[in-house]
Amino acid sequence: MYSRAYKAAVALPPLFWVALFLLLPYSLLFAHSFWSVASGAIVRQWSLHNYAELAHNWMYAQVLFRSMKIAGAVTLLALLLGYPLAYYLSFCAGPQKQLLYQLVIVPLWVSYLVRGYAWKTILGSDGVLNGFLQYLGIVSTPVEFFLYSPFAVVLTLTHIYTPFTFLPLFASLEHIPRHLVEASQDLGASPRVTFWRVIFPLSLPGLLAGATFAFVLTLGDFLAPLLVGGPSGIMISNVVVSLFGAAYDWPLGAAISVCMLLLVVGILFAIERLEKRWSFH
Amino acid sequence: MAPLLNIRSIAKRFGARHVLHDISLDVNPGEFLTVLGESGSGKTTLLRVIAGFEQPDAGEIWMAGERLDTLPPYRRRVNTVFQHYALFPHLSVFENVAYGLRVQGVAKSEVGSRVEKALGMVKMDSYVASAPSTLSGGQQQRVALARALVNRPRLLLLDEPLSALDANLRRQMQGELKTLQREVGIAFLFVTHDQDEAMALSDRIALLRAGALEQVASPREIYSRPATAYTAQFIGQANLLRAEIANGVARWGALAWPCDAAVGPADFSLRPEHIRFTAAPPADDSHTVCFCASIVRQIFCGATDLLEITCQSGHRLRARVPSRGVLEGEYRFEFSAADAVRLREGGER
Incomplete structure (x- = not known):
């Protein structure tokens, strides 16, 4: 069909792109994770001591565990918010469907930072939420734990990533043939039974995709903890940021990054296996 | 029940x-x-x-x-x-x-x-x-x-x-x-x-x-017994005859058969398979309608042929007859008056 030269010419730019912006950075990262720092300079000597440090110092495992807890909480909340929303839009919204869909999407166009700062304004000790609670007389002094806590991080990230869970959920619900819902009711299943036996199982691929987005994106997030997290809300990416910045220990930061990368790849791999089992189209 | x-x-x-x-x-x-x-x-x-x-x-x-x-x-x-x-x-x-x-x-x-x-x-x-x-x-x-x-x-x-x-x-x-x-x-x-x-x-x-x-x-x-022209044409094939009734006789072109309905126009349905060849000259039997018609088109359908025929008056009919080779020219046909089914009026919607 196409000449060999043509194929090569067409394939070259993407290959170049992949090599320059994916393979090279990954290789550098991987190499750095085996090097070390001595008196402010990177020593290019191969060793596993960065990984040994990660295994021995419980601080890293703790932060990683906290990050996963936050990511899990965000995923759960984003699904709990995103699923009913997607269900309502797909099955009940009628002619307003397009408008509501756009309204869900619009926040994605607003800068992440703006939304982060918005939560800072809302949650702060002289913020909107505390002002409101004091006005109502529910609390007499500002509640401090709203801001600079894991709670604030979870809230902010849930707000940011709910549209990411909504989109694949909505798509999978939209793809469920409506005559299957009718067939279920025809066979004597009430709307509730129909939901659990037909709609929910068929929406699992979308649920999985949405959960993956929320979990993986949260796990790698460092801006929300920076803005609203405070010391107790620090996540693993913040550690990486500081190692690459002020602490100047690129090799250790690279080792953490490699571990994170393997973790995420593992999750994606497992999810893909599950998704294959759960998809029927 | x-x-x-x-x-x-x-x-x-x-x-x-x-x-x-x-x-x-x-x-x-x-x-x-x-x-x-x-x-x-x-x-x-x-x-x-x-x-x-x-x-x-x-x-x-x-x-x-x-x-x-x-x-x-x-x-x-x-x-x-x-x-x-x-x-x-x-x-x-x-x-x-x-x-x-x-x-x-x-x-x-x-x-x-x-x-x-x-x-x-x-x-x-x-x-x-x-x-x-x-x-x-x-x-x-x-x-x-x-x-x-x-x-x-x-x-x-x-x-x-x-x-x-x-x-x-x-x-x-x-x-x-x-x-x-x-x-x-x-x-x-x-x-x-x-x-x-x-x-x-x-x-x-x-x-x-x-x-x-x-x-x-x-x-x-x-x-x-299709009730309307629509039924007659939707289920199977049918010739629609827009006849005029007067003095107990329905007339469609040169064809006429007894009908005791009220005077005026009436539609009849006649299935193609109810039209058959006949060799006999017109008998003096008002319940069998005889006519001469020439074959315009012959469609071979296996066991039967579907013929498009034109009466001497120029009216067209379709007849379904057992297959027996290529037919050309004019033939004598007949059908029973009872097979012309009068249709309900107001069939158009």
Whole structure:
């Protein structure tokens, strides 16, 4: 069909792109994770001591565990918010469907930072939420734990990533043939039974995709903890940021990054296996 | 015998479009009733109203003394075989058929035996563990049938269930469907646009035209005594003769036959196969109409030929005669006056 030269010419730019912006950075990262720092300079000597440090110092495992807890909480909340929303839009919204869909999407166009700062304004000790609670007389002094806590991080990230869970959920619900819902009711299943036996199982691929987005994106997030997290809300990416910045220990930061990368790849791999089992189209 | 299903003056609109007008129809227990109509005639809407997927704007539906149209679909003891089968893709063949029994809380021990019996009935018992997506169209159709019948509905609704199958499989499934219906004794309300299918399967045919019932009768009755020009032409082929009645005689061109209807214009339907060759000169028998006509066109159809003939008056007719080689020129034809069926007026809508 196409000449060999043509194929090569067409394939070259993407290959170049992949090599320059994916393979090279990954290789550098991987190499750095085996090097070390001595008196402010990177020593290019191969060793596993960065990984040994990660295994021995419980601080890293703790932060990683906290990050996963936050990511899990965000995923759960984003699904709990995103699923009913997607269900309502797909099955009940009628002619307003397009408008509501756009309204869900619009926040994605607003800068992440703006939304982060918005939560800072809302949650702060002289913020909107505390002002409101004091006005109502529910609390007499500002509640401090709203801001600079894991709670604030979870809230902010849930707000940011709910549209990411909504989109694949909505798509999978939209793809469920409506005559299957009718067939279920025809066979004597009430709307509730129909939901659990037909709609929910068929929406699992979308649920999985949405959960993956929320979990993986949260796990790698460092801006929300920076803005609203405070010391107790620090996540693993913040550690990486500081190692690459002020602490100047690129090799250790690279080792953490490699571990994170393997973790995420593992999750994606497992999810893909599950998704294959759960998809029927 | 009291009817099983009693449809009373059902009307349905979608926006400004009237889809069903004043439909009244009974379905008898154990009957195979076909709702026949062109696409857009409202036949599927009628089925969906009975199943409960659409709410009628007027009228009532009763089944065995119980009002049906106020119940949600899942409380109606009717089951539907959908046009595109609508098998659950995430469930095995067994679980698809078991679905209705499970959601209605039938005992587990009973589910297994009933599902296997239902699948046996449609000869799909060796596919219990298969996924629907691995089955052919005909096999999916059988599973859909078993899934509906296993619930022992009082009435089974079938929405063009054979339309997605190829011609051979379709004929085979028609035969099986009819046998199955006799075996289980459940009333079938079958929707199709295919008049041959309707003729082959039905105890009665309800012909739907633009949302209103045109005629309800047995296949033989509806074929031999069509009530309107539309019926005559939709079911089989028919010559339409716009005759003029005067003095007890209907005249159409040079042809005339006795008719005791009132004076004025009247439409008659004459089936092509009722026109035959005759050698005899015109007998003095007013009940046989004889005429000479020349052959314009001959269409070979296997066992028969369809002839387009022109009478000496210039009127055209179609005649179906046993095949016997190429025909040309003028021949003498005849038909019995009784075969010219007078049609109801006001057929145009």
